[in-house]
Amino acid sequence: MKARITVTLKNGVLDPQGKAIEHALSGLGFDGVGQVRQGKVFDIELTGTDKAKAEADLKAMCDKLLANTVIENYAVEIA
Amino acid sequence: MKSAVVLLPGLNRDRDMIAALTKISGQAPATVWQTDTEIPDVDLIAIPGGFSFGDYLRCGAIAARMPVMRAVAEKAAKGVTVIGVCNGFQILVEAGLLPGALMRNASLKFVCRQVKLEIANANTMFTRRYQPGQIIRSPVAHHDGNYFADAETLARLEGEGQVVFRYAGGTNPNGSINDIAGIVNDKGNVLGLMPHPENLIEAAHGGNDGRALFESALGIAA
Numbered sequence: 153m154k155a156r157i158t159v160t161l162k163n164g165v166l167d168p169q170g171k172a173i174e175h176a177l178s179g180l181g182f183d184g185v186g187q188v189r190q191g192k193v194f195d196i197e198l199t200g201t202d203k204a205k206a207e208a209d210l211k212a213m214c215d216k217l218l219a220n221t222v223i224e225n226y227a228v229e230i231a
Numbered sequence: 232m233k234s235a236v237v238l239l240p241g242l243n244r245d246r247d248m249i250a251a252l253t254k255i256s257g258q259a260p261a262t263v264w265q266t267d268t269e270i271p272d273v274d275l276i277a278i279p280g281g282f283s284f285g286d287y288l289r290c291g292a293i294a295a296r297m298p299v300m301r302a303v304a305e306k307a308a309k310g311v312t313v314i315g316v317c318n319g320f321q322i323l324v325e326a327g328l329l330p331g332a333l334m335r336n337a338s339l340k341f342v343c344r345q346v347k348l349e350i351a352n353a354n355t356m357f358t359r360r361y362q363p364g365q366i367i368r369s370p371v372a373h374h375d376g377n378y379f380a381d382a383e384t385l386a387r388l389e390g391e392g393q394v395v396f397r398y399a400g401g402t403n404p405n406g407s408i409n410d411i412a413g414i415v416n417d418k419g420n421v422l423g424l425m426p427h428p429e430n431l432i433e434a435a436h437g438g439n440d441g442r443a444l445f446e447s448a449l450g451i452a453a
Contacts, residue, residue, distance in 0.1 A: 165379060168337050168406070217296060220289055220325065222332040223379060 153198040154231040155210055159219045160191040194218055206230055232449040234260040234275040237303065239294045242281030242318060244427065251429035252277060255445045265297040270306055275448055278303070280317030280372070280427060290333060290375045291321030300326050312356060312448050313421040317373055320413070320423030329416055329423045330388065331380035336373070337406025343372040346402040348412055348426060352392040355415055357422045360443035366399050367440035369426035376425035378407035378414075388414055396424050422448075 161167050167189050174188040196213075198206050207228060214226040234252045238245055245262075252260045252275075261271050270276060284293035294300065300322065307313050307328055315323040323329045336342060345368055353363040361367065380388065385408060388394050396413035403410045405425070413424025428441025446452075 166334070166337070166377075166406075168335055168339050168377075172339055217288070217292065220292070220332055222330075222381070223334065 153201065153203070153206055155196045155198060155206065156229045156231070157194040157196065157210060157214060157218055158191060158227045158229075159194070159214070159224050160226075161189055162223055162225055165223045203230055232256045232275065232451065233258070233271075233273040234277060234449070235270055235273045236260045236262050237265075237276065237278045237299055237319075238262050239265045239281075239283040239297065239299075239322075241283040241285055242279050244280035244317065244429070247427070248277050248279040248316065248429050251432050251441075251445060255432065255442060255451065256449050263299055263302070265294070265299050268298050268302055270299070270302045273311065274450070275312045275314065276303055276306060278313070278315040278319030278322055279429075280319060283318055283322065286375070289321075289325065291318060291323075291325040294318075294322045295325035295327075304328060307416075307421050310418070310420055314357070314444075314448060315421075315423040316427055316429060317371075317376075317425055320425055321375065323421060323423045328421050329414060330384045331378055331414070333375050333425070334377040334379050335375050336377050336404070338404075341372075341374040342376075342404040343370075344404065345369065346371050346404055346412075346426060347399040349397045349399040351394045351397045352415075354392065355395055355419055355422075355447075357415065357444055357448050358395055360447040368431065368438060369428055369441055370430045371404050371426045373405070373425055376405040376407065378405075378411040378425075380408065385409065391417065393417065393419075395422065396426065 170189045210228045219226040350361040350365045398410040431441040
């Protein structure tokens with residue numbers, strides 16, 4: 153089983169890296185770029201076959217390590 | 232007064248911390264490695280600065296999940312004094328021993344310079360040798376010192392006097408909220424700060440502004 157975890161900054165948390173990327177994109181001539189927010193993607197291979205257990209495990213992984221829930225949200229997708 | 236210094240791969244200010252504690256307390260601190268599950272009986276545990284685990288994932292995130300940090304949490308719960316400097320502050324926040332988060336500097340640049348710090352609360356075990364509102368100097372050297380906490384947490388920190396050090400005189404090097412440079416936990420025995428007081432403790436450093444912090448924490452008279 154393959155899973156993808158996406159970690160993004162919560163609304164209201166300042167993202168200086170996203171801001172710098174936003175400016176770089178307009179500098180390259182891409183008009184019409186609004187706000188840019190930078191995040192992280194984790195592709196995780198799982199050996200089990202129980203999808204419900206996998207989802208619970210992946211959420212626990214996010215809460216315990218992959219995301220800092222003070223500043224970040226996460227989303228779990230199982231392929 | 233006995234102390235211990237936590238060692239993790241990628242820290243690089245450990246020798247500075249050991250030297251400072253040795254000079255100020257009169258005896259060399261014990262050292263504990265990342266995989267140690269027990270910490271000797273000490274009065275003070277220090278987590279130095281550096282780049283533990285290469286700052287992978289988030290600064291301090293991997294270190295905070297190592298066995299030694301469970302031992303630090305147990306000691307902190309028993310009231311042992313804990314100081315985390317720079318990466319040590321990031322580790323304490325990631326371990327949940329201090330609230331909030333430390334984010335990339337607003338400038339996106341690594342900053343290595345001297346800043347001014349206001350003693351925002353002189354009534355803590357880390358600052359009792361300073362005067363309220365006193366301005367001291369301290370070196371900083373970090374890329375991720377931009378302290379952030381949600382509005383509710385921030386109000387609690389400010390209301391309870393848990394903000395201990397604040398960047399002063401327009402020297403905030405990282406964009407931290409309310410110019411926060413260092414905070415304590417609600418019990419007051421765990422301090423995290425981005426500046427490096429251990430690098431300003433004697434004349435050879437160009438001053439000793441940071442010395443009183445360790446003297447306060449170690450209960451050493453002037």
